[in-house]
Structure formats: structure tokens, C-alpha cells
Amino acid sequence: MPGAIYAEGLVKTFGDVKALDGVDLDVPEGTVLGLLGPNGAGKTTTVRCLTTLLRPDSGRAVVAGLDVLKHPNEVRRSIGLSGQFAAVDEYLTGRENLQMVGMLYQMKAGAAKARAAELLDQFGLTEAADRTAKTYSGGMRRRLDLAAALVVSPPVMFMDEPTTGLDPRNRQMLWEVIKRLVSGGTTLLLTTQYLEEADHLAHDIAVVDHGRVIARGTSDQLKARTGGERVEVVVHDREHIATAAEVLTGFGKGETTVEQHTRKLTVPVAGGAKLLAEVIRELDGRGIEIDDIGLRRPTLDDVFLSLTGHVAEAKAEESEEDRRDAPRGQSGQSGQSERETVK
Amino acid sequence: MSAVTDAVRGAAPKPAHPLGQSVRDSLVIAKRNLIRMSRIPEMVIFGLIQPIMFVVLFTYVFGGSMQIGGSTSATDYTNFLMAGIFAQTVTFATAGAGAGIADDMHKGLIDRFRSLPMARGAVLTGRTLADLVQTALTLLVLAVVALLVGWRVGSDGSTDAARVLAAFGLLLLLGYAFTWIGALIGLSVRTPEAATSGGLIWLFPVTFISNAFVDTSNMTPWLRHIAEWNPFSATVQACRVLFANPGQSASDAWPMQHPVWASLIYSVLIVVIFRTLAVRKYRSATA
Secondary structure, X not given: OOOOEEEEEEEEEEOOEEEEEEEEEEEOOOOEEEEEXXXXXXXXXXXXXXXXXXXXXXXXXXXXXXXXXXXHHHHHHOEEEEOOOOOOOOOOEHHHHHHHHHHHOXXXXXXXXXXXXXXXXXXXXXXXXXXXXXXXXXXHHHHHHHHHHOOOOOOEEEEEOOOOOOOHHHHHHHHHHHHHHHHOOOXXXXXXXXXXXXXXXXXXXXXXXXXXXEEEEOHHHHHHHOOOOXXXXXXXXXXXXXXXXXXXXXXXOOOOEEEOOOOEEEEEOOOHHHHXXXXXXXXXXXXXXXXXXXXEOOOHHHHHHHHHOOOOOOOOOOOHHHHOOOOOOOOOOOHHHHOOOOO | OOHHHHOOOOOOOOOOOHHHHHHHHHHHXXXXXXXXXXXXXXXXXXXXXXXXXXXXXXXXXXXXXXXXXXEOOHHHHHHHHHHHHHXXXXXXXXXXXXXXXXXXXHOOHHHHHHOOOOOOOHHHHHHHHHHHHHHHHHHHHHHHHHHHOOXXXXXXXXXXXXXXXXXXXXXXXXXHHHHXXXXXXXXXXXXXXXXXXXXXXXXXXXXXXXXXOOOHHHOOHHHHHHHHHOHHHHHHHHHHHHHOOOOXXXXXXXXXXXXXXXXXXXXXXXXXXXXXXXXXXXXXXXX
């Protein structure tokens, strides 16, 4: 039986650009799938196809047990969508925004009003409830947008880059909300450029690039594909690089890579913390001064690199995300400047 | 935030009746747009200043040099002019509708609406209804200004309140029809700025190649035919007839002979055609 979100061979072409080139997905009920990929990989287009906003050229999609192409309006009653940009009316107050969405979900006026008050409270917006959304900060708008997607507590949720452009505090807060939501049984498809975010929130990760799912699995499974842990050393003195490399190769189970300008050496190992202690003793014994040393587990960055041959950076190339100009007041929030490395 | 999880998950309720849903959703959106308008009063005010400027400029600059029915009196020209200004004013609401809808697309609101289980034409119908309210308000203010600069109904024959109201009804219908053209423009362009200029440019030939500001009988024949069959001219002529204002066209062209019917038919046709096109466009809209 297909999951709460199921897609098979989704293809979508815009002019010459093949945005989706046969996307397959299967998200079991009550789980979170992280759709991970750089800008232009096809994440947003996938979400748009699954949320009835865009008709794929070919392929099949089932959401909440309903065929997306055959029963779009029934699907709409069962989903919540939080798009890439906070889609709130900035001239309406937070309360008015939520009440409007409730009414459009066909709730009765009284119920919509009560639900709006409840959500404002839950998202910490009660104080700002009767101010126009224009006066809200980026984080508050995001929260309001997410609240709007939750008005009917839909069984299936879609979030397209929910934390893009948010400061770390607001990101943390949104993560908490998402976790609670999922612990309540909601099925969630989440797209992100932040590897850390997928690692943190998703049960399963699908890596997309050039309109295809190029890898699929749990965070651990994907990391295992890149080949285990490594010891990373930064030596203090450039002259010591050669000796340190010799030491590391002795402990490692593969080649030592050296970055001359940063004086950083990396070697794949097996043996964990115990081995790390031995490495330190040996380096110390040879009189090599070190600035930094650590046992590094592979990050999803590494996964992406090993899968695609390029780092998961926001590409400036034409993409379905870029084709639409960033809305006013939210521009310049592309992932790159805010990327965080995963430690 | 615990209640996020406490809330019972489930699909949204089913609408009671498709038509009822359509009306309800349209009103929800109309209300939203009216609230917006009340919070951006400068938009409404600019919308008022322009026609008022036209009345004053045309009356005082052109008024003395224009011949209407052999008369060069400025008052006669004002009485002639007002039907044209009223009609032009209602058509300019097109640009507002277009810009508003393009702005909604740009900000991702149209995506949100399209992902909701709402009636499919409601976003556009709601917008055009809100614009209709604004148009009515604009007409009211404009009528007062017109009375101040000397416009009088019944200046060229007799009329009554019902006929005057009927004229305003035709004007509102024309304005409503044109907002659907604006809706289509708004859905078709990439930016709100393009919708504003795109929504205005074509209105100049439409409102000037007409009987609004001058007597069409002085135009070269081919231009005169266009002007006389222009849907916009039909409403202007209908208003002059119903207001009993001077300068009614004596042309044989059918819309000039039966201006009230012509105006009604044209407006309804525009609504039907452009509503169909706009709703279709909306369903596949991508920002």
C-alpha cells in the first residue's frame, strides 16, 4: 500500500528545462521525508506537483490516499502547504490572515475564529495578533505562514524550505514546532538546502539533483555510503605536514589528504575515540604541535559531494525557484550566505 | 504549543453546496480586499485625484474652445464631458485589479489560495467585487465634484432619478466588466509594476477613440466607425441619453441608436469572455 505521499515518475518540463525528470517518492504515514538538494534541483517543482499547484507532464501522484490529478480539490482538503516565501497578506493582521484561511478551508466563522486564536497563542503571536503582518519580523511571518498551513490540522503537510532566511533562534523555534507536529502523527514532506536540517528533522532523506532522486535512505545509511569516519588534524607548523601525514597514514585505512594552505590533514579511520587518543600520543611523541584535531563523522555535505561530485551549494543557474523573483522584503535570502557547516 | 499536537488531525469539512461555497468564498476574498483598501487609503485617494483632475482640466482648459452642438459655452462642454469622465474613471479600475492580483501572485498568496479547497473562481470574483465597491465610491465623489463645476442632469431635455440611477448602474457594470480584463492582465504578467502599466496603456486608445471627449462626427470615417462601435462609447452615449446631457451622437451605428442595450450587451459579453479566460489562467497560474 502506498504511503501518505506517493509519487511515481513525475516529469515536468519548462521550455527547454527539464525541472523534473522522473521523480519517485514514497513517504509512509506519520514520517518525515527530507527532500534535499541545491537550488534548481527540482524540490519546489516536486512540492508544487504534489500540492495540486502544477500539473506534471507525466507521472502519478497520490496524497492522503487520493489521486492528485484526478481529485485535486479533495487533496486540498487534506493538505497544508507552507511555501518558500511566507504567503501572508501583509495588510491583514495575523488574526485576520488565519481567520481568512480557516474560512477558505470551509470552516464555520466561529470555528475559524476560535482556531485562529488558538494558533496565535501556540505560535507566540498573541501580542502581535491585531497588528498587520507588515509590521512582523521575518521569523514572525514564517510562524504565521506555518500557522496558516495548520489551520485544519491536515494529515499531510508540505513545507518548502521552511527555515530559509531565518536566524538561528527562529530556525530552532520552527524546528521545535515541526517536531511536535510530527510526533502528533502528521506526515511531512520537507524540502531544504540545509543538510543539518534534513539530518535533524527527517526520518528519511531523498537527495535530488537535476530533477531526479539520486539517493534515498536514512541519514545514517547515506552517511555510511560515503565511508565512515575520519580523523582530521590541523598542524601548527607547515614544516610538520609531511611527518604528520606519515603518522596518519600509519593509523588510517586509506590515503591521507592534505590541504596545504589550511595545514589540514584528513584520513579515513576505523576505531573511533580510542584510535584518536593514539594518534594524539604519536603526534605528540614526534613533537608535532597541533592546532586542532577531531574525529569527524561524515556529514550530509560529504554525502552530497560523493553522490553528485559537487558541493550542495546554491547554484546561480536558472531554477524554478529563481525564475520567480524573490518577494519584496525577503530577497537575498538564498541559502548560501547562511549555510552552516555540520559539526 | 502543545495544542498543535492535541488538535484532531483531519481533512477540512466538505462544503455544503458548490454554489453556496462559491458565493461564500468570493465574499471572504472581497472582504479581505476591502480591508486591504481601507489600510492603504492612499491607493483610493490617488484613484480619486486622477478623475477629479480630468474634470477640472478638461472643463477649464478645453471647455472654452470646444463646440458641442454648435455651442461653445463651457457649461455645455462640462455637461457633455461628464458622461465621458465617469466612464473613463470606471475603466481605470482595471489597472488596480490587475496590479492587485499580480501582487498576490508575486507574494505567493495565489499559491496559498490555490492550495486551499476553495471555489476556483472566488479569488478573482472576490477581487472584482471589492473593486466594484471602490468604483462606486469613486463615482460618488466624482459626481459631487462634477456638480460643483456646474454639471447638471437634464440640461438637454428631461430625465428622472430612475434614469440617472440606471446610468450609474451601467457605469458600474462597465467598470466591473473591465476589472475582469484587469484580472487577466494581472495573471499574465510577471510583476505588479508590469500589471499597472500594462493595465493602463491600452485604456488610452479605448477611452480616447470614442465619443467621450469629442464629437465623433468630426473624425475621419474609419476612425469614426471604430469610435462608434467601441463598447466604451456605447456606455458614454447611454449615460448622455439617460442624464439628458448634450452632445448625443446622431450616428446611424446600432450602438449609438440603442446605447442602453448596446452597453448592457457589451459589458455582459466582456464579463463572460474575460471571466472564463481569467479563471482558466488562474487555475494554471504560476508565479
